[in-house]
Amino acid sequence: MIAGNWKMFDGPDPIALRDALDGLDHVVAPPYVHLRACVQAGLTTYAQNVHWESEGAFTGEISAPMLLALGVEGAIVGHSERRQYFGETDTTVARRAEAALAAGLAVIACVGESWEERESNDTETVLRIQVEAIGDACGSHGRLVLAYEPVWAIGTGKTATPEMAEEAHAFIKSLLDAPVLYGGSVKPDNAQELLSRPSVDGALVGGASLDIDSFVALCRAGS
Numbered sequence: 259m260i261a262g263n264w265k266m267f268d269g270p271d272p273i274a275l276r277d278a279l280d281g282l283d284h285v286v287a288p289p290y291v292h293l294r295a296c297v298q299a300g301l302t303t304y305a306q307n308v309h310w311e312s313e314g315a316f317t318g319e320i321s322a323p324m325l326l327a328l329g330v331e332g333a334i335v336g337h338s339e340r341r342q343y344f345g346e347t348d349t350t351v352a353r354r355a356e357a358a359l360a361a362g363l364a365v366i367a368c369v370g371e372s373w374e375e376r377e378s379n380d381t382e383t384v385l386r387i388q389v390e391a392i393g394d395a396c397g398s399h400g401r402l403v404l405a406y407e408p409v410w411a412i413g414t415g416k417t418a419t420p421e422m423a424e425e426a427h428a429f430i431k432s433l434l435d436a437p438v439l440y441g442g443s444v445k446p447d448n449a450q451e452l453l454s455r456p457s458v459d460g461a462l463v464g465g466a467s468l469d470i471d472s473f474v475a476l477c478r479a480g481s
């Protein structure tokens with residue numbers, strides 16, 4: 259799976275992107291305001307977050323039934339930017355993932371360590387806590403995919419080496435039986451090497467998913 263997380267960017271024109279993809283497997287996760295246009299263009303569309311309740315007084319949130327009604331197929335949960343800037347915790351990530359799966363969405367649940375945690379040899383401890391929270395709530399589920407996104411590699415141009423990614427992915431898979439995407443400065447010129455590792459099942463792409471040519475090149479590498 260190659261998934262493009264557009265974050266808080268408008269992203270490419272959905273119809274132009276669909277035409278350029280020409281049937282290649284892909285997922286796009288645009289801002290909420292572009293979900294409908296992406297669905298209508300025929301793109302495989304995920305949201306960047308989802309709440310655990312189906313409706314209620316939760317300003318700024320959106321529910322799984324609302325997304326499904328729009329034709330959205332899945333949601334990202336637990337992105338490190340949500341954890342860092344918006345108070346997302348292992349508990350709320352697990353609740354979001356569990357409810358989304360129960361409602362019928364696919365889920366990409368993100369985990370990953372900071373540079374300080376890696377430097378102090380805490381990578382496995384951090385990953386264990388994050389993955390077990392998701393696993394305890396969801397088990398291994400046919401629509402659940404994890405994404406290993408080392409925080410220090412996101413938007414920095416620093417990529418985990420294929421060996422580092424493989425080691426982390428294998429560890430994550432030992433905790434929970436699920437496909438694991440790699441995320442963090444994935445670009446067309448480093449994708450092939452990362453994707454060739456046995457435990458790397460795809461990529462969650464930020465910056466390089468905003469450009470049609472580079473996203474198409476990544477989807478081609480993935481296929």
Ligand code: 13P
Nearest residue numbers: 263412413442443464465
């Ligand atoms: P970049 O590819 O821009 O580093 O972002 C990765 C990411 O956070 C995808 O969710």
